[in-house]
Amino acid sequence: AQKxxxxxxxxxxxxxxxxxxxxxxxxxxxxxxxFWYKQxxxxxxxxxxxxxSYDQQNATEGRYSLNFQKARKxxxxxxSASQLGDSAMYFCAMREVAGTASKLTFGTGTRLQxxx
Amino acid sequence: xxxxSQHPSRVICKSGTSVKIECRSLDFQATTMxxxxxxxxKSLMLMATSNEGSKATYEQGVEKDKFLINHASLTLSTLTVxxxxxxxxxxxxxxxxxxxxWNEQFFGxxxxxxxx
Numbered sequence: 001a002q003k004x005x006x007x008x009x010x011x012x013x014x015x016x017x018x019x020x021x022x023x024x025x026x027x028x029x030x031x032x033x034x035f036w037y038k039q040x041x042x043x044x045x046x047x048x049x050x051x052x053s054y055d056q057q058n059a060t061e062g063r064y065s066l067n068f069q070k071a072r073k074x075x076x077x078x079x080s081a082s083q084l085g086d087s088a089m090y091f092c093a094m095r096e097v098a099g100t101a102s103k104l105t106f107g108t109g110t111r112l113q114x115x116x
Numbered sequence: 117x118x119x120x121s122q123h124p125s126r127v128i129c130k131s132g133t134s135v136k137i138e139c140r141s142l143d144f145q146a147t148t149m150x151x152x153x154x155x156x157x158k159s160l161m162l163m164a165t166s167n168e169g170s171k172a173t174y175e176q177g178v179e180k181d182k183f184l185i186n187h188a189s190l191t192l193s194t195l196t197v198x199x200x201x202x203x204x205x206x207x208x209x210x211x212x213x214x215x216x217x218w219n220e221q222f223f224g225x226x227x228x229x230x231x232x
Contacts, residue, residue, distance in 0.1 A: 035220060043207060045160075045223035091159065103150075104221055106159045 003027065004094050004107035012113050013082045020067070021077040021110045023092030032096050034075040035104065036066065039089040048090075051075055082114045118144035122210060122224035129200055130232055137195045137227045139210030145190035146212040150221065151183075154207040166193040166210075200231040 005024045013019035025034065036048040051059045051066045059066040067076040079086055092107040119142040129135050139149055147168045152160040164185050165173040172185035182204075184196040197204050207228050211221040 037223075043209070043226040043228070045209065045211070047220050047222070050220055103162060103165070104160075105162075108159045 003105045004092055006092055006107035006110050008110045009108070010111045010113070012115060013079075014115055015084060016081055018078060018080045019082055019112065021079070021090050021092075021112065022074070023076055023107060024072070024074045025092075025094050026073060027094065027096055029096045032094055034066070034068070035093040035095065036064070036075075036077045037091045037093060037106075038086075039091060039109070041088070045091075049077065079112075084114050084116075087112060087114045118142075118146075118212060118214060118222040120210065120212060120222050120224040122208075122227050124227060125225060126228045126230075128230045128232065131201055132199055134196055134198045135200055135229060137197070137208055137210075137229075139193045139195070139212075139224050141191045141212050144212065144222075147190065148213055149187060149193040150211045150213075151185060151193070151195050152209045152211065154209060154226075156207075160209065163195075168193075197229065200229070202231045205229055205231045 003026050007022055032053045034051045038046040038048055049059050049061045049064045049066050051068045058068050063080045065078045067078055089109045089111050091109045093104045095104050121140045123138045127135055149166040151163045153163050154160045162175050163178045166185045166187040168187045168190055174180045182198055187193045207226050209223055209226040211223040214220045214222055
């Protein structure tokens with residue numbers, strides 16, 4: 001079974017609008033971490049935001065926020081006030097404490113295109 | 117965050133040759149580094165965990181004799197693709213775990229391998 005599921009292969013958003021990128025996960029480990037990375041066309045992976053399974057509040061980093069719904073096992077990324085430079089691939093990833101330390105499992109990604 | 121470099125950034129080689137990719141941590145000592153592979157428009161798949169001073173740990177389905185990993189020092193890990201074939205053409209990315217509370221991974225810029 002897939003551990004990280006991103007159901008949106010592609011998304012469009014108008015500049016200055018907000019957009020939500022979906023991510024659901026599956027784990028039996030009570031302690032885990034959820035990450036979002038941005039990958040522009042250059043290929044580098046840019047860390048955006050992190051949510052720990054025990055964190056009480058949703059994580060926020062500037063224009064990025066993570067809508068963490070633990071019971072539903074979802075960790076959606078919200079980008080507010082989209083900019084043209086936000087156009088990129090976005091990957092959701094999970095780190096489970098059990099097993100190899102820091103091993104990340106990635107979803108299939110969502111390609112976001114910001115339009116004028 | 118940690119600065120990670122990869123060399124070369126792009127390599128084209130003939131089928132049957134071996135290619136070495138270097139991953140360097142420029143400001144951080146890492147006993148562990150990770151090697152990922154990414155096919156076009158696909159997600160990142162962990163290939164192996166590189167361990168300084170000991171053998172690498174390979175993921176299921178990854179041929180250890182095909183993808184040789186050497187973690188020579190706390191700042192250098194190398195991936196050698198031996199007897200490369202066109203199906204080995206891919207984007208190879210290394211990363212190392214951060215030491216912060218989030219335990220995020222810092223990724224290198226990647227190496228695009230094309231085997232003719």
